[in-house]
Amino acid sequence: MKQYRSKIVLIGASTGGPGVIEQLIRALPEHYPHPICIVQHFPAQLTHSFATRLQTCTANSVVESSDGLILSGEMIVIAHGGNHLSFGTKGETVIVSHKNAHEGAREDFVPSVDEMFLSALEVYEPSSIMAILLSGIGDDGAEGMVKIASEGGMTLCQNEASSAVFGMPRQAIERGGARYILSPVEMIEAMIQFGKQ
Numbered sequence: 001m002k003q004y005r006s007k008i009v010l011i012g013a014s015t016g017g018p019g020v021i022e023q024l025i026r027a028l029p030e031h032y033p034h035p036i037c038i039v040q041h042f043p044a045q046l047t048h049s050f051a052t053r054l055q056t057c058t059a060n061s062v063v064e065s066s067d068g069l070i071l072s073g074e075m076i077v078i079a080h081g082g083n084h085l086s087f088g089t090k091g092e093t094v095i096v097s098h099k100n101a102h103e104g105a106r107e108d109f110v111p112s113v114d115e116m117f118l119s120a121l122e123v124y125e126p127s128s129i130m131a132i133l134l135s136g137i138g139d140d141g142a143e144g145m146v147k148i149a150s151e152g153g154m155t156l157c158q159n160e161a162s163s164a165v166f167g168m169p170r171q172a173i174e175r176g177g178a179r180y181i182l183s184p185v186e187m188i189e190a191m192i193q194f195g196k197q
Contacts, residue, residue, distance in 0.1 A: 003089075003123075003125075004089075004094055004123055004124045004125065004128065005124075005125050005127075005128050006034070006094075006124075006128060007033075007034040007128045007129075007130070007194065007195075007197075008034055008035050008036075008037065008071070008094075008120065008124055008128060008129055008130070009034055009035070009036040009037070009130045009132070009191060009194065010036075010037050010038075010039075010116055010117060010120055010129065010130065010131045010132065011024070011036065011037070011038045011039070011132045011134065012038075012039045012040075012113030012116065012117070012131075012132070012133050012134065012136075012140065012141040012144075012168070013038075013039070013040050013041070013113075013133075013134035013135060013136055013168075014040070014041040014109070014134075014135070014136025014137055014138065014140065014165070014167075014168060015041075015135060015136050015137050015164060015165045016134070016135030016136065016163060016164025016165050017040050017041075017134045017135050017136055018040060018050065020134050020135060020158065020162075020184050021038060021040065021054070021134070022053070022054060022057055023184050023188075024132075024184060024187060024188055024191065025054055025057050025058050025062075025076065026057040026058065027188040028058065028060075028188070028191060028192065028195075029192065029195070030058075030059040030060070031059065031060065031074050032058075032060055032073075032074060032191075032195050033073045033074065033195050034073055034194070034195060035071045035072060035073060035074075035075045035076070035077065036060075036075070036076045036077070037065075037071075037076075037077045037079070037085060037096075037116060037120075038076065038077065038078050038079065039079040039085055039111045039112065039113045039115075039116050040078065040079070041109050041111075041136065041140070042081050043081045043082070044080065044081030044082040045081065046081060047064055047078055047079065047080055047081040048064055050078055051063065051064050051078040054076065054078070058076065060074045060075065060076050061074060061075050061076065062076045062078065063075065063076070063077055063078070064077075064078050064079075064080045065077050065078065065079050065080045065083065065085045065096045065098065066080065066096065066098070067083075067096065067097060067098040068090075068095055068096070068097070069095060069096040070090070070093050070094075070095050071087075071093070071094045071095065071096065077096060079111035079116065080098070080111070081110075081111070082110055082111075083098040083110065083111060084098065084106075084110060084111050084112055084115040084116070085097075085098070085111050085115070085116045085119075086098075086115055086116065086119035087119045087120055087122065087123045087124075088123070089123060094123055094124075097119075106140065108138070108140070109138070109140045112140055113133065113140045113141035113144060113168070114140055114141055114142075114143050114144045116144070117131055117141060117143075117144025117145065117147070117148055118143070118144050118147060120148075121144075121147060121148060121151060121153075126148060126151035126152040126153040127152050127153065128153075129148055129153040129154065130153070130154045130155075130156070130190075130191070130194050131144065131145055131148045131153060131154070131155045131156070132155075132156045132157075132158075132187060132191075133145055133155070133156070133157050133158065133168055133169050133172050133177075133178075134158045134163070134168070134169070135158055135162075135163040135164045135165050135166070135168070135169065136165055136167055136168035136169075137165050137167045137168070138167050138168060138171075139167070139168060139171035139172075140168060141168050141171075141172060142168065142171035142172040142175050142177055143175075143177075144177075145157070145172040145175075145177030145178065146172065146175050146176055146177035147177075148177070149176065149177050149178070149179055150176075154179060154180075154190075154194065155172070155177055155178055155179045155180070156178070156179070156180045156181075156182055156187055156190060157169040157172050157173050157177070157178035157180070157181050157182070158181075158182065158183070158184065158187070159181050159182060159183055161183070162183045162184055169181075
């Protein structure tokens, strides 16, 4: 049952994504008020170094996901390689779960953008979600973007001109999952405005 109206930003990416993610995080104001959860297609041995690198770009806390992690504002969570990042509840708080919450969980990408997007809809009111899909090969994230958009969430896809690989955004756009198709610079402004609302 959806009950959490606190806002959350979800970012999914694959090939070409790390540089754009760094650009987004670096440009956000200090003490950005909402948690940001990121699925970047990386093997387990690379997600820690990616989190460490992002920490140099922001005053907000950057952590790898862990089972039972309590989400809070001013937190940036990088999905741990080899685990799907999904969400659960504990009392009045939202927690990260590494358990596969969905039947037929994707096995081609672990972590999966779709798993994160769809899981968020089980916990958060759709209007509280901003989902961003960046450059990448394949279609991971497209299903989740369509679902979030159809339920009233805000969905942003990276435009073709700025994407290293336009696979994932293209799939979401063609399926009707993109409310906005933006460059990274435009995404930054959208994230800042979302933080003020």
